[in-house]
Amino acid sequence: MLRIAGIFDGISLLVLLGIAMPLKYIWGIDKAVTVVGSLHGGIFMLYALAIIYAGLRVKWNILWSVAALVAAFVPFANFVLDGKLKKAQAKYDVRPFNYSLLVYGIVFFSFFDLFSQLPVMSTFATSVGATPFIAGFVIGLYSLANTLGNVLSGIKTDKVGPFKMLMAGLILSSVALLLYQFVDRPAALIAVRIIHGFVAGLIVPAAFTFSANTTVKDQQGKKVAFTGTFVGLAAIIGPAFSGITASKTSVPFVFTCVAAIGLLLALLSAVFLRKYNMAKKEKDVAAAQASGSFFNAGVAKAYGGAFFLMFSQGAIAYLLPLHVQTLGHDSKLSGTLMSAFGIIAVLIFVLPTNRIFDRVAPSGTMAAGIGLMGLSQLLISQSTTVWALYIVLGLYGVGFAFLFPSINTMLIRATPAKLRGKAYGYFYAFFSLGVVAGSSVLGWLPFPIAGGFLFTGSILLLYAAIVAFDKQSDYALNH
CATH class of the missing domain: 1.20.1250.20 (MFS general substrate transporter like domains)
Structure with missing residues (x-):
């Protein structure tokens, strides 16, 4: 796959450089580069996917992947690389597909x-x-x-x-x-x-x-x-x-x-x-439904967490750009602030910090997550400098990173495998409803911008307290 994609990428690069570009810059036919450039871009994307896929499957040094990527930008390099790959093809084993x-x-x-x-x-x-x-x-x-x-x-x-x-x-x-x-x-x-x-x-x-x-x-x-x-x-x-x-x-x-x-x-x-x-066989699904084990305190809290997670997201999407605008900044700051919280969340997800979600009861991390998100909503309303906003949105990212795995883990542990599809169906329905409620409710209520943040933060902190002190779902998860 990598070799075939590489050959096509090499050919399209030569056509772009050797035919399309002279047609544009010598004879003034601009569409030549537009058409061939688009085709080359599409082929390059497929080639990049082939590089990634080969890197995941083939037990070889990462330098092969680097060489394949570099070859895409050098005329005739793909053809030289293809000869090397042909000779090396039988030397490396293939990993089972994950x-x-x-x-x-x-x-x-x-x-x-x-x-x-x-x-x-x-x-x-x-x-x-x-x-x-x-x-x-x-x-x-x-x-x-x-x-x-x-x-x-x-x-x-x-x-x-x-x-x-x-x-x-x-x-x-x-x-x-x-x-x-x-x-x-x-x-x-x-x-x-x-x-x-x-x-x-x-x-x-x-x-x-x-x-x-x-x-x-x-x-x-x-x-x-x-x-x-x-x-x-x-x-x-x-x-x-x-x-x-x-x-x-x-x-x-x-x-x-x-x-x-x-x-x-x-x-x-x-x-x-x-x-x-x-x-799942129909009789298995029916038996699980008849057991009455689908709805319990753990499921209810997970659904509540899903709703308030996206309610908070809807509030951020609606209020943050308005708050940034009142401080005299443009929409670029709103975008970078939202990216900042996403980056913080991704780091917690991918670093060894993700082990906490198997070592601490999901109710604990869930309460901490939604509490941090609520606190950040309160602090946003009082933040008037760029650095303060970045710090507060970073705190929001930590809360998001704690809450998302917690509610998913809680739902998994609180539902039988035979009904997990239905459980996740309702779970993400609450996600979708939370987005609608977060932006529309705050739009309907006669709150100023700061009041909207205070209202959202107070609701999140209240729900965090309910989760922290309600032990019924912990009992359901353990039994």
Whole structure:
């Protein structure tokens, strides 16, 4: 795969440098570079994926991957490298494929799809004739439709297995993303948003169920934290990618790029995840439902944590740009502040600090996380300097990093494997509802900006106290 992709990359580079560029700069045919450059860019992306995939599978020195990457920028180097690879091909063993990497990729795609919409959707809506009300409506409409998709995915995952729901979600989401190419008026945008939100909701419950049901019990917290790394990366990369790409091309092109990633993941899933499908027999699901073990205090607290996590996110997304603006700064500061909290969260997810989620009861880390998020909301309202805002958003990132794995671990431990799909379906439905509530409720209430932060922080601290002093869910998790 690496050799084939390298040959195509080498050929496209030579065509770009030897044919397209002379056509542009000597004969003035600008489209030559535009067309060939786009083709070369697409081939390079496939080549980069082949480098990563070979690096994961082949038991060789990392210098091979470095050499392959460098060769992409040097004319004829790909062909020289191909000769070396051909001779070395039989010398190295291949590692078994780690399906978890693909599941992490699917989680990243789902949240990348979500976060890439944030900087561009409102402007895209107005560009097709939507009023400010409709522009805001289509943003919330996605989350509402997503809620229905989450619930359906959870129910179906237990019956047909997570693999089929993942495939359905990836393919249908990719098709829905391509539909933005045909949006030319507000009514069409509303229809596409409903379709996109619903089918995108099929992915996450199935992906997390797949991961949870294939994880060793004493490593659940660590694995969920590592999964959170990919959520954090999506939150950091998604807005930047869509904002930059849309400014140079168009919003539909951004969604086409995201759709291409989804289709690639669907293809890889069809090849590597099929044998791991874990469908539950109807009688097993019915028996688990009849046991009455699905809803308990642990599940209720996990759902509450999911709702308030995204309620807080909605409040941050709505209030922080306004607060930054009143301090005399532009939207760039809002973006970097949100990226800062994401980076802090990712570091806690990926560093040895993730071991805490298997060593401390999830109620403890959950209460600490939501408490830190609540405290940071209170402090944001009082922060008037750039450095103070960065410190407070860093504190918010620590709280987010503690809360996300905790509520996932709590849900896993409080639900039987046969009903975990349904449990995750409702779980992410609460996520979606939290986003809607966080931004819309604060928009309806007659609070000033500082008052909105104080209101949100107080609610989070109250819920943190409830979690800290309620021992019923701890009993449910231990029994």
